[in-house]
Amino acid sequence: MSTGRLTIDLAAIAENWRALDARSAATVETAATVKADGYGLGIGPVARALHAAGARSFFVAVAEEGAALREAVGPNPRIFVYGGHMPGDTDMIGDLGLIPLLNSIEQMTRHFEALPGAPFGIQLDSDMNRLGMEAGEWLAVRDLTMRQGPQLIMSHLACADEPDRPMNRRQLDKFREMTRGLGVPLSIAATGGTLLGPDYHFDMTRPGIGLYGGMPFADAAAVxxxxxxxxxxxxxxxxxxxxxxxxxxxxxxxxxxxxxxxxxxxxxxxxxxxxxxxxxxxxxxxxxxxxxxxxxxxxxxxxxxxxxxxxxxxxxTVDDVADNAGTIGYEILTSLGPRYTRRYTGLSAS
CATH class of the missing domain: 2.40.37.10 (Lyase, Ornithine Decarboxylase; Chain A, domain 1)
Known part of the structure; x- marks a missing residue:
């Protein structure tokens, strides 16, 4: 062995997805976030393992990741793109059936004009101030948007890995206010939100880091x-x-x-x-x-x-190493370089 060996337990990833799925009611869909090349572990093998475990909706950061994911899981699973419909993405979104999570009026205009009738979702800003439409912007286009039939309306929690932070409840209340009475599937919970309990589950959870053995999912199997x-x-x-x-x-x-x-x-x-x-x-x-x-x-x-x-x-664990480095487990995982010999165990990687 002349290079390091990175062994990835696909059965553990599937086990972690099932464990997080079990935290929600049967009416709540558990999706899977596989952005950043499956958190550095290989989007193809990871996504196939999650699909075999039961995941039917996936989330990526950008359309290019969606293309790699579509090749891995085939035509049927839904693939949501957190970054939305960016310039130059139209053909890829349309050809591959990706679902952009539109973050602004500019993106809405681009999507509705370039791909009329194509599926989409909406991302709202519930005070994280990173991506998504703010309350006033959303109010201005809400009725038009609802007539187009979004598949999902989502937001993202800023402090979900710290359960006692008042920000969690503040964002939850704002998201409820912005989506009240719309009758569309809703989602605000990634791994941390899933662990916060049923108030945060809505219609879909979309865990990421917990699938790969990272905190805040303390009960995760090592991956x-x-x-x-x-x-x-x-x-x-x-x-x-x-x-x-x-x-x-x-x-x-x-x-x-x-x-x-x-x-x-x-x-x-x-x-x-x-x-x-x-x-x-x-x-x-x-x-x-x-x-x-x-x-x-x-x-x-x-x-x-x-x-x-x-x-x-x-x-x-990755979080132990991260603590020593003064960073987070996400960064440790996604920094793992290309020189390692990768070996997948637990399930077929093909």
Missing amino acids: VRLSLPVIQVRDVEKGEPVGYGNTWWADKPTRLATVAAGYADGIHRALSNKAVMYHGTVPCPVVGRVSMDLITVDISGLDGDPQALDLLSTMQ
């Missing part, structure tokens, strides 16, 4: 294992430095392993002198700076020299 090959082992004496900038000095005789991975592979430089890798259940601290292609690890606590060390495993 990824990242094993990094050891390419050299050496002993350093007390008082010797390691790595760029001499940021770590041995305070005792130390056995070091150099593994073939670095920030070019999505292992953040911020993990320098902070991260831990594992050999089985034994932790081995990263020492010195994470460089582009190499990381040095203290393996003095092992009985022998390992062939590989794990950064992600059942011992350490």
